[in-house]
Amino acid sequence: MTEKGEIEIETGGKTFKMTSEHITFNEVTATRHEEKYVPHVIEPSFGIGRILYCIFEHCFKVREKDEQRTYFDFPPAIAPLKTSILPLMNQPEMNAKVHAIKKELNKAGVSSKVDDSGVTVGKRYARTDECGIPYAITVDQDTFKDDTVTLRQLDSMNQIRLPVADLTSLLLDLTSGVGIQWSDAVTKYGLFNGSSEEKE
Numbered sequence: 755m756t757e758k759g760e761i762e763i764e765t766g767g768k769t770f771k772m773t774s775e776h777i778t779f780n781e782v783t784a785t786r787h788e789e790k791y792v793p794h795v796i797e798p799s800f801g802i803g804r805i806l807y808c809i810f811e812h813c814f815k816v817r818e819k820d821e822q823r824t825y826f827d828f829p830p831a832i833a834p835l836k837t838s839i840l841p842l843m844n845q846p847e848m849n850a851k852v853h854a855i856k857k858e859l860n861k862a863g864v865s866s867k868v869d870d871s872g873v874t875v876g877k878r879y880a881r882t883d884e885c886g887i888p889y890a891i892t893v894d895q896d897t898f899k900d901d902t903v904t905l906r907q908l909d910s911m912n913q914i915r916l917p918v919a920d921l922t923s924l925l926l927d928l929t930s931g932v933g934i935q936w937s938d939a940v941t942k943y944g945l946f947n948g949s950s951e952e953k954e
Contacts, residue, residue: 755779813886815909826886827909831931837866837905838882842894844870851893855903855918862922864929866891883908889925904946907936914943 755761760773810826817823830836839856841848852868859866867887869878875892882890890906892913897903903921906913916924916939927933 823880823883825883825908828886828888829931830888830929833886833888833929835865835867835885835887836929837864837889837891837925838878838885838887839866839868839891840875840878840882840893841870842875842892844872847898848893851897855891855893855921858922859925862926864922864925879906879911889928891921905939910936912936912940913946914939915946916943 755772755774755777760771761777763770763772809828809832813826813828815825815827817825828834837859839852839859841852849870852870856866856868867885869881871878879890886908888908890908892904892906894904896915897918901918902915903918904913904915905921905924924934924939928936928939
């Protein structure tokens with residue numbers, strides 16, 4: 755290029771002439787002590803810890819008008835425990851009924867936790883919420899009259915009252931992720947306001 759003012763390039767069986775109008779060459783001497791760059795690589799690997807962290811962060815909520823009441827609103831299908839079972843009072847006959855209900859739930863594969871501590875049922879509801887348990891069953895005095903229990907939903911804090919015979923099948927539907935929704939259960943059984951002992 756310096757001597758003739760042009761160069762020839764052969765490619766694909768053809769010859770092309772490049773002149774100084776098309777190309778120029780410059781020699782530059784530069785001293786570099788550091789060169790920074792941003793890698794354009796996506797890390798494809800991840801562990802179960804990151805998935806769990808994202809679930810916890812996404813499901814963490816605070817009750818309106820009460821910043822002290824926090825809870826996990828896990829979708830029922832992935833909640834580790836599907837329901838808690840609470841006797842309204844710590845009495846032998848109530849505890850026996852609670853364990854009979856738990857036994858039936860275990861047979862159907864519905865995970866549950868019994869909380870028969872001496873604190874008020876309202877505090878046990880709050881404890882259930884903090885653990886992210888989507889439903890809470892309460893056994894009270896009326897259970898022995900008509901064989902019904904109350905079922906409380908975590909997010910809305912609404913309750914329904916239903917026969918013990920319907921309880922297992924309803925929880926299976928509610929926690930499967932493909933069955934009926936809570937609103938369907940409310941439509942079927944109606945909202946239950948609860949006794950003064952069950953108010954939070």
